Amino acid sequence: KNEVEQSPQNLTAQEGEFITINCSYSVGISALHWLQQHPGGGIVSLFMLSSGKKKHGRLIATINIQEKHSSLHITASHPRDSAVYICAAVAVGARQLTFGSGTQLTVLP
């Protein structure tokens, strides 16, 4: 059974700070997703990774397959980045996502 753990659970930052959220998983995976959920509940898919690194605007996601670890970085954080960030992994041979518990990010102006 794949277990996905995120840290930290809660993170408060000042506007402009560099932010890192970590995700580790326990089994071999075919893909890892980073998702963003705003207070209204809607979910946006930020990245899907199977190796290496992806960048979109101020967001960067990396994954180390050997260490079974992924990180989401936010550069020059802004209050509008405040949301819950969730990592979710797809085990090899599966289609379902296994979700981490989420990281509540609050960026203060």
Add this chain to the structure above:
Amino acid sequence: GAVVSQHPSWVICKSGTSVKIECRSLDFQATTMFWYRQFPKQSLMLMATSNEGSKATYEQGVEKDKFLINHASLTLSTLTVTSAHPEDSSFYICSASGGRGDTQYFGPGTRLTVL
């Protein structure tokens, strides 16, 4: 990017009634759709996986007679909560995938409140 819509975005109903939630992929064909529920301050929990034209696969502990899923076309899946009770109040989210290895695109969610 691909867009998935859900309707309604919120619904309030009386205990004992049935509620239907629609999930549509607007600009791609979704061979697989997933239904999740999320309780406050908790992560998403997969309820069922549906493939177009076949019966849904339900996760352990999810009553298939209670949560009816229909995936009749490549762009539409419906979840019907039958004889809803207050404990069914939750946030229901669907996601759609175009094929193996493809990313899942999430709908905006439907908040169900059963009085």
